Amino acid sequence: MEWIDVILYQHSAVQAVIVIAIIIATGLALGKIKVFGISLGVTFVFFAGIMAGHIGLSIDPGMLHYAESFGLVLFVYELGLKVGPGFFSSFRKGGITLNLLGLGVILIGTFMTILVSTLGGIPMSDMVGILCGATTNTPALGAAQQALEQIGVSANGAALSCAVTYPLGVVGVILAIILVRKLFIRPEQLLDHEQDDGNSTYIAAYQVHNPGIYNMTIKELASMSPSKFVISRVWRNGTVSIPGPETHLEKDDRLLVVTTEKDEAKLTILFGEQEAQNWNKDDIDWNTIDSQLISRYIIISRPEINGKRLGSLRLRNSYGINISRVLRSGVQLLATPSLVLQLGDRLTVVGEAKAIENVEKVLGNASITLKDPNLGAIFIGIVLGLILGSIPIAIPGISTPIKLGLAGGPIIIGILIGRFGPQFHLITYTTRSANLMLRGMGLSLYLACLGLEAGAHFMDTLFHSAGLLWIAIGFSITIIPVIIMALIAVYCSRLDFGSACGMLCGSMANPMALNYVNDTLPSDNAAVSYATVYPLSMFCRVVIAQLLILIFF
Known part of the structure; x- marks a missing residue:
């Protein structure tokens, strides 16, 4: 049975493909199981990755980083490409309101982070990690780690606190949406206003x-x-x-x-x-x-x-x-x-x-x-998105430039190409099935690698002396802003529930929750709202993570 050990545990290109494929297949199968009528769908791939990491499976770190990054880029770019044609018209009709509501989610979570760190005596390095995990925002974590390294402080605490709080950050948004829907939403508010x-x-x-x-x-x-x-x-x-x-x-x-x-x-x-x-x-x-x-x-x-x-x-x-x-x-x-x-x-x-x-x-x-997607345009767009995400943006008073990163750059380019590409005779059309396939593959790769990376030390960190406290704080930072702004969006701003959910998922940088919303609500309003809010929210999250380190540490 030595060959089993070779294909599962000895690092190679074949072993990496097999391990990731097993994680994705297992997660997708378990994601179809409904509990109280609810299934997590592709989100379960993340937990399958954590379990695989816990039992000792791993792949070459370079391959892991590549697959995780490529999956994220593919997912957000295809998402931007899909909603691009309706993005700017949506922004004119309600985008300012959506972004203001999204900023409300961000500000509430940031205020809670500062308050807990100040009153609870938790170092800001750990609190920023908790915030990034609670909002499922790995680009913000990367920005915070760079800021910590710049001032000569270890970034391990931020990474561990993010890993521990991340799972409930994923589930917390979904649970908050379910709670709001069950307790506060009337049937007519579920209708697509379009x-x-x-x-x-x-x-x-x-x-x-x-x-x-x-x-x-x-x-x-x-x-x-x-x-x-x-x-x-x-x-x-x-x-x-x-x-x-x-x-x-x-x-x-x-x-x-x-x-x-x-x-x-x-x-x-x-x-x-x-x-x-x-x-x-x-x-x-x-x-x-x-x-x-x-x-x-x-x-x-x-x-x-x-x-x-x-x-x-x-x-x-x-x-x-x-x-x-x-x-x-x-x-x-x-x-x-x-x-x-x-x-x-x-x-x-x-x-x-x-x-x-x-x-x-x-x-x-x-x-x-039209059934064959124009792959050339897709990869050209990905390249442009990565270039945009790599451009340093100088902010007065901060020595480290801010970058949109792997997620922010591609989704912005996807939106722009989806909207303006035809005017330059750039063929961006893909069938709905092709777009869903590419998005699904990208999201599955990203979640599998993210879970596998966090799984190795997940249990040890979970039962660390501060691990359960981190989880409780992170869950609060996840669920409280979502519930507050969901009620404001529906009852004060008069958004339909699908648009409100997309705004919440975008402001929390949570594509897994968006996938759940898309599975349970019939319209594309959630995806359009997500893409309307996501670019600004991602940029603000990255900036705020670095500001919290540089100001309060």
Whole structure:
């Protein structure tokens, strides 16, 4: 049985792969077990790693550091890439509020750290480690260790206190979210507010009964109206047609209009009368509305279209069709001429069958070509993210420069590329399954290595004379700020519970808790909130960890 000893205990590349794979497979299997209806999912990989380290498994330190770093970078970059298209619009609508709430979480935890260190006589080096473990923030721990080494103090205490408090830091956020949900959240607060957002697309039929717009062209009407809308069809004298910018509106014309729900009433005043029929039901067969025109979905799969504005393609003038809506990442967008198109966008095209076939040739409509992720763009983005994370940022009064690190840099670049990449014709599209696969692999690698690294001395540290006290303090620093700010977010700032949870996970730098939230809540609001809050929160955590050492030690 000597070969078992070789593949499990003798350090090599093969042994490292086997050990990490066993930890991940075991953790994922155990993570499916539900206790009181709750499962930790991929988070259990971390505890499987701790157990593996406790029973004596280890891998080469260089390989361990590489796998842990690469897993973290891959996870946060793919997360940024996914939420990038909606990040800045989300920031405009509520990002300032989210970041202020996230800063509230950080400030409460920091105040508790200073208070306990001052009143309890615990050295700030240990307290910063407890804070980093309670907030699951290893980049902040690294910054604190660098500050301690700079002033000639051992960083072992910070590392040990972080390792002991880290597991409950992971679980504590999840437990706080569960507690708040069970005790304080009403069913309607679990709803995705985006479903009721006035910016979501809305279809309505109007009749032209406003004398002020008789004989006015659609182009003139659009320029004078503050509301955005797309007229999909016009019925006149029993004939249906696709309107163009120069189409004149006449009395009693019937219009099928795609707009936003918040502008529905304004357009009723503009056109004159709205019909009572509900055009937003899922079971409407658009091809049976009239016999002359059909409606079809076309997917953009040609790379040449990526990053171009819809109006620049002149599809309406060239082919006599109309594009009413664009579906992107599950979100319906108005097909305005200024909309920048991306690979994977699904366009709703209305027109004659032959014209739509010609438009398909222009746009591609070959979904099979989109199934392979563009790995080149992914690795280019990772390189740029690591470069950004390595740039030292000088802060007045602090001799050691601050860095965004492995987590902050890649997620910022991921967000920027996800949002602006198509405008530079950079193909960043990945299918949902590919994005989830890459994120899952990255997070599993990170958690397995993190647990394996902490597991060797975990039990000894746990029952150290101060170990249980560290755990109690760390758990308090985890759960108290989360509960306080969760209630403020939901009841004072009127956030839906998913957005509040994403804000809490981002401010606590806790991707494991985010994964739990994503598994239990249906919308992507939590992921968008997480990415909105995470960059600033990560930067503040790194700065605060160093400030606490330099000011209070």
